[in-house]
Amino acid sequence: DGADGDEQAEGGPKKDGRKKDGRAAEDPEGRKAGTGEDMDAACPDPLRDVGPQPDVILAGSSTELGRIEGSLRRAPGPAAVKSYRTVGHSPLVLAVPAALEPRLREAGAHRTGSSWDELLAALEEVEPGLPLLRPDPDSSGTGLQHTVGLYEAPDGRFAGGANRDAEQMEKRLGGRSVPAADADTLLCDLTREAADRDGPGLGHAAALVAEKHVADFNLGDRPGADSSCGNSRPADDEARLLAYYPEGVPWMDFQVAEVAWQGAGDAERRSAAVGAFQRWLAGEGSGRLLGGLVRGSDSGGLPLPPSGEAWKDPGESGVLPDVPFVREVPGHLVADAVVADYTRTRDPGQVLFLVDVSGSMAGGGKRELAADALRRALRRLGPQDSYGIRSYPRSAAEPAEAEEVVERNTPGDDQARAQNWARDLPGQRVVPEGAAVYEVLTRALRDTRGDDRPLIVLITDGDDRPRHDSDAVAFKAMEEERTREGSADVLVLSTRLEGCTAEIQGFKNPQDRAECFAGEDAAKKLAEQVAGAVRGRAAR
Numbered sequence: 001d002g003a004d005g006d007e008q009a010e011g012g013p014k015k016d017g018r019k020k021d022g023r024a025a026e027d028p029e030g031r032k033a034g035t036g037e038d039m040d041a042a043c044p045d046p047l048r049d050v051g052p053q054p055d056v057i058l059a060g061s062s063t064e065l066g067r068i069e070g071s072l073r074r075a076p077g078p079a080a081v082k083s084y085r086t087v088g089h090s091p092l093v094l095a096v097p098a099a100l101e102p103r104l105r106e107a108g109a110h111r112t113g114s115s116w117d118e119l120l121a122a123l124e125e126v127e128p129g130l131p132l133l134r135p136d137p138d139s140s141g142t143g144l145q146h147t148v149g150l151y152e153a154p155d156g157r158f159a160g161g162a163n164r165d166a167e168q169m170e171k172r173l174g175g176r177s178v179p180a181a182d183a184d185t186l187l188c189d190l191t192r193e194a195a196d197r198d199g200p201g202l203g204h205a206a207a208l209v210a211e212k213h214v215a216d217f218n219l220g221d222r223p224g225a226d227s228s229c230g231n232s233r234p235a236d237d238e239a240r241l242l243a244y245y246p247e248g249v250p251w252m253d254f255q256v257a258e259v260a261w262q263g264a265g266d267a268e269r270r271s272a273a274v275g276a277f278q279r280w281l282a283g284e285g286s287g288r289l290l291g292g293l294v295r296g297s298d299s300g301g302l303p304l305p306p307s308g309e310a311w312k313d314p315g316e317s318g319v320l321p322d323v324p325f326v327r328e329v330p331g332h333l334v335a336d337a338v339v340a341d342y343t344r345t346r347d348p349g350q351v352l353f354l355v356d357v358s359g360s361m362a363g364g365g366k367r368e369l370a371a372d373a374l375r376r377a378l379r380r381l382g383p384q385d386s387y388g389i390r391s392y393p394r395s396a397a398e399p400a401e402a403e404e405v406v407e408r409n410t411p412g413d414d415q416a417r418a419q420n421w422a423r424d425l426p427g428q429r430v431v432p433e434g435a436a437v438y439e440v441l442t443r444a445l446r447d448t449r450g451d452d453r454p455l456i457v458l459i460t461d462g463d464d465r466p467r468h469d470s471d472a473v474a475f476k477a478m479e480e481e482r483t484r485e486g487s488a489d490v491l492v493l494s495t496r497l498e499g500c501t502a503e504i505q506g507f508k509n510p511q512d513r514a515e516c517f518a519g520e521d522a523a524k525k526l527a528e529q530v531a532g533a534v535r536g537r538a539a540r
Helices: 035-040 062-074 098-106 116-126 141-152 167-171 181-195 211-218 267-282 285-290 332-344 365-379 416-427 437-450 472-484 522-532
Strands: 056-059 079-090 092-097 206-210 241-243 251-259 350-356 386-392 403-409 453-460 489-494 504-507 513-518
Touching: 056 062, 056 386, 062 079, 062 141, 062 251, 062 332, 079 267, 092 098, 092 141, 092 211, 098 116, 098 241, 141 167, 141 206, 141 251, 141 332, 141 403, 167 332, 167 350, 181 206, 181 211, 206 211, 206 386, 211 241, 241 285, 350 403, 350 437, 350 522, 365 416, 365 453, 365 489, 403 416, 403 472, 437 453, 437 472, 453 522, 489 522
Parallel strands: 350 386, 350 453, 453 489
Antiparallel strands: 056 251, 079 251, 092 206, 092 241, 386 403, 489 504, 504 513
């Protein structure tokens, strides 16, 4: 989804003249915002490391593009952003259940012209405790831009850093929930929760997204959404969303940036191709790529009058055609400061990863999945968090003992050793005998008792030792430990199920149930779950 700033490669050969593979220039899951040079250098980045050479970055906003450029300056490499062009706009909105509109109007909230302070006060009056859901600012361009607006323009005037009070704003948002990786995922989760979960669901939550996401959702056209959500239109006002446009909040201005590669022999030809692509996108290609749900941009980077599917029937799409354009463009320094403030508002999390390295994990891509999941989850930790990694079994003779790979209470931004170990995991030694999973988990539960907001992440394909009577005893001991007051939450990535590659099971609440995912999706979902567990007041 362009609104969440997926940077994508566009055409262009490698240095040896072969056609490149068109993979994304940067994985939003792999982006670690505001953690400094060490983290930038440790994270894989195709714009710096050996690999594909993308010619184009599609960024959700100039704010996001500025942060990408800053990352390249902190960790120099052969790539540089050479030029960029605005190809579309989408205002940021508060998406509210349509059924609340009459009561919100009575409380003084208007769909345009109301500040964040006024909108939040009206919501508190009309529907106290209504969940306010925001995409994760660390992985979502929409979430980042919304956080800038919340901190910098609470009264409707963009302050540019003056009197920023992140702690107060996060308290007003309040609550805890797993922050979605992007806006499409957020709305998709609401759809699923309405159908079969205990979460807030449609009609019972508000979402901080972009105008295009509201139109996508109401018109049943969600190209970035999980296929399990479906693309049906909301049945009634209970499920439909209305866009409220907070005063003074910067818009999303979609950027197409050219990437120049040092020493590229075909630089001139590639640059010409990118220029042609930019011109096409700004013209006739805009409607095709942006689906008629995004406002176009003129040659000066200003929004064109809205035209397209979203504005044919505003009553159906839930968006408004006439909205004041906010000209302020947050610089990367403001965005960096906002991300740093956001990070400081989060309560620290303490995570212990338990990774199965027994013989049964050696085949079927299980270790590769475990390594991918671990690396993604690690990247969702902040500097205020702490973690540790244990692998098990230690040896064939010690199935119930674990090896300390990274000791507990290691700072979340100290990851060089952990990332290296995870990267090498598929080729590491194999302990031929099975792992005593229950015993290892029981020990971890005991060790983490008393920690502040602990989480245990168990990655395994199960206990593959021969079955015997002691299994029931070991399971009972683990259950007793897990249900004791003050025990850590447990999140399990199981790779043993037939019918799907992996399942994720949370044991925080008795009603939690497993979710089934395939391959890379399981690794991404685990990272989201870990992020939610350590993000305190960051999302609601």
